[in-house]
Every structure is written in structure tokens, then in C-alpha cells.
Amino acid sequence: MVKQFINRAAQIVSNAARFSVEFLFPSSCPLCGAPVSTDGELCAECWTMFNWIGRPCCELCGYPFPANLDLGSHPLCPNCASGGCALDLIRSACVYDGVSRDAVLPFKHAGRIHNAKFMSRAMIWALRDVDIAPDIVMPIPLAYRRLFHRGYNQATLLARPIANAFGVPMDLDSVHRSYRPDMGHKNAAQRAENIHGVFRVKRPENVCGRKILLVDDVMTTGATFAEMRRVLMNAGAIAVYGVTFCRVARAI
Ligand SMILES: [Zn+2]
Numbered sequence: 001m002v003k004q005f006i007n008r009a010a011q012i013v014s015n016a017a018r019f020s021v022e023f024l025f026p027s028s029c030p031l032c033g034a035p036v037s038t039d040g041e042l043c044a045e046c047w048t049m050f051n052w053i054g055r056p057c058c059e060l061c062g063y064p065f066p067a068n069l070d071l072g073s074h075p076l077c078p079n080c081a082s083g084g085c086a087l088d089l090i091r092s093a094c095v096y097d098g099v100s101r102d103a104v105l106p107f108k109h110a111g112r113i114h115n116a117k118f119m120s121r122a123m124i125w126a127l128r129d130v131d132i133a134p135d136i137v138m139p140i141p142l143a144y145r146r147l148f149h150r151g152y153n154q155a156t157l158l159a160r161p162i163a164n165a166f167g168v169p170m171d172l173d174s175v176h177r178s179y180r181p182d183m184g185h186k187n188a189a190q191r192a193e194n195i196h197g198v199f200r201v202k203r204p205e206n207v208c209g210r211k212i213l214l215v216d217d218v219m220t221t222g223a224t225f226a227e228m229r230r231v232l233m234n235a236g237a238i239a240v241y242g243v244t245f246c247r248v249a250r251a252i
């Protein structure tokens with residue numbers, strides 16, 4: 001009897017505490033602040049504003065094709081059809097546009113790390129029907145100087161839940177990135193030239209013989225991915241995949 005009373009009292013206190021927390025800090029949409037049922041999730045209105053990438057898309061790089069286009073079961077974009085895919089497979093959750101930019105830029109530069117939750121969930125969703133089995137998940141490294149100024153690597157925040165979803169370790173220290181000034185609005189050739197040689201595999205034993213899933217927030221030209229793949233394959237990796245929250249998808 002006494003035990004039951006104590007249990008009930010504990011339950012009431014715990015419910016009251018939960019109610020107070022929810023009353024004081026209700027779950028809200030990270031973008032507009034509207035109430036949502038699950039912490040970190042987008043509200044329905046914000047969710048529909050994104051240009052989410054589904055099928056049909058390029059089988060290799062995930063480039064989105066118009067929905068009414070019947071390209072068969074293994075569609076390839078012209079770049080991938082000519083062997084130009086930066087990695088062995090890439091997927092992105094949505095197209096880079098005004099809406100995704102407004103989610104990514106504050107996340108990357110203004111400490112809005114709360115956005116990582118819905119972004120990483122969308123990235124896991126983007127990988128739902130691809131046949132890959134990575135051994136490690138690796139966020140694109142940040143140069144120490146940038147890490148020092150920013151305080152965090154946004155790609156690491158996205159990579160952690162993705163590594164958990166695959167049940168594999170996250171690798172944060174096998175590749176070193178040296179500092180280069182910002183790439184700004186350079187074209188594909190200039191970006192490729194600017195990124196060449198910035199990555200160095202410090203611990204080849206960690207990547208040799210492994211299938212690696214790279215994680216980044218945005219894919220612009222794919223030059224960063226291609227350069228990472230080059231150094232990882234030189235160090236003995238057997239496959240390099242990539243996933244980003246959004247990607248530039250110019251008309252082809
Ligand atoms: Zn919202």
C-alpha cells in the first residue's frame with residue numbers, strides 16, 4: 001500500500017515536471033517557431049516549402065529529374081553517363097534554393113545547430129532505398145582555423161545521427177584539411193583547382209579496405225567530394241559515397 005502510494009506520488013511529480021517543461025519550453029519548429037509534436041521537427045507548412053528530392057533521380061548522383069519523365073529503372077544524368085560522378089553514389093535530401101539556403105546558412109555560420117535534427121533526418125530519408133553498406137561515416141573535415149572561429153563543424157553535427165542510423169562509427173580524425181581562403185562564387189574548374197591538395201589522410205589504416213560515407217551540408221559542384229574520394233582511394237578505400245542536405249541542381 002505504502003509502496004503504491006509512493007509510486008503514484010512519484011508518477012504525479014514526474015508528470016507535473018514534464019508538463020512544466022512542456023509548458024515552459026514547448027516543442028517548436030526550428031525555422032518558424034510554430035508548435036510541433038516532436039522536438040526538432042519541421043511544422044507542416046515549413047516542410048512543404050522545401051524542394052525535396054524523390055524519384056526519378058539520377059541513380060548515381062541523385063540529380064532530380066522532372067516527375068513526369070519516364071527514364072526507365074536506372075536513369076543517369078549526362079554528367080554521370082559520361083563517367084563524371086564525383087563519388088560512387090551521392091544522395092541529397094533537397095535542392096539548394098532560397099528555402100534550403102535560409103536553413104543552411106544560419107546552421108553553418110550563426111550557431112543554429114538545432115537545425116541539425118531535421119536536416120539529418122531528411123538525409124537519412126534520402127538514403128532509404130540505396131544499396132550501400134558503409135563501414136564508417138565521415139563528415140567533410142574543416143580546417144583547424146575555421147573550426148576555431150566557428151566552434152563546430154556543421155558536417156559533424158549532421159554525420160552523428162547518420163552514423164547511428166547505419167550503426168557504424170563516425171571517423172573524425174583520419175583526414176586533415178589545410179586552410180584555404182573561401183571559394184566564393186567560383187566556377188567548377190576554379191573550385192576543383194582551389195580544393196586540390198587540401199586533404200591529407202593522416203591515418204590510412206582507418207580507411208584502407210573500408211567503404212566510407214561522406215557527409216556535408218551542401219553539394220555545389222562536387223569538387224570537394226571528388227578530391228576527398230581521390231585521397232581516400234589512394235589510401236586504399238574501396239568505395240566512397242556521399243550524402244548532403246541540399247545540392248545545387250542546375251537545369252540540364
Ligand atoms: Zn515551421
Ligand SMILES: [Zn+2]
Pocket residue numbers: 058059060061062063076077078079080081085
Ligand atoms: Zn548523375
